[in-house]
Amino acid sequence: MITPTVSDTLAEEIAASTHHINESIKEVGVPLQIHPNAVRRLTEANARLTSSETVVESHLTNVVELIEDCLGQLGVATEEEVGEYDVEVIETGRAKTAREHVKAIKTIVHELQEMYDGECGAPKEKVYQRAGQEGMPPKRTKHEIQKLHDKGEIYSPDQDRLHLV
Structure with a gap:
């Protein structure tokens, strides 16, 4: 054992x-x-x-x-x-604040996706930066992004980018 x-x-x-x-x-x-x-x-x-x-x-x-x-x-x-x-x-199944964080991350990714249109998604670094500006700690941001990955609502075309489905 x-x-x-x-x-x-x-x-x-x-x-x-x-x-x-x-x-x-x-x-x-x-x-x-x-x-x-x-x-x-x-x-x-x-x-x-x-x-x-x-x-x-x-x-x-x-x-x-x-x-x-x-x-x-x-x-x-x-x-x-x-x-x-x-x-x-x-x-x-989720607290109100958790749902608000997910919504904020989706909005950030969507806005950055449009801003970086020709580059296949939003740069992860910028997503973390914007989430931090909105008061979300990096650990929480990483956790919520992972949950979105697990649910198939977001994917990474490469290791440095995020893209909404």
Whole structure:
């Protein structure tokens, strides 16, 4: 049996992620608490699933997304900007701010696509730059772009460009 190891840095990230999730839950008033050891065990299990000797950030990301999906079914939005009970999470599966970010990214890509018409899409660097000007952190921008990729609403004709479908 593989026993994956967790680095000190990742252990700190696990604690920070758990704290963030628990703060979101506390603000809503849901009588629930996520324990760091549980998150650590889940990340180790995720690493075992991939036959990895070391737990990496992607394993933690998978676990956090799983926890957020479960909490979303309860109507708890745990995203960075939101720590509230949001009925829209139950109805649509996404918090209002997340939908606003997706809409903003689509608008930015569309505008840049038109501006750089002859170049097959919007330069990623410019998309991140404009999203930052609108107050969206790069990590959030990357996350939302990846979700749009996964849903097939956006694609990359090459590694430096984005194009709306």
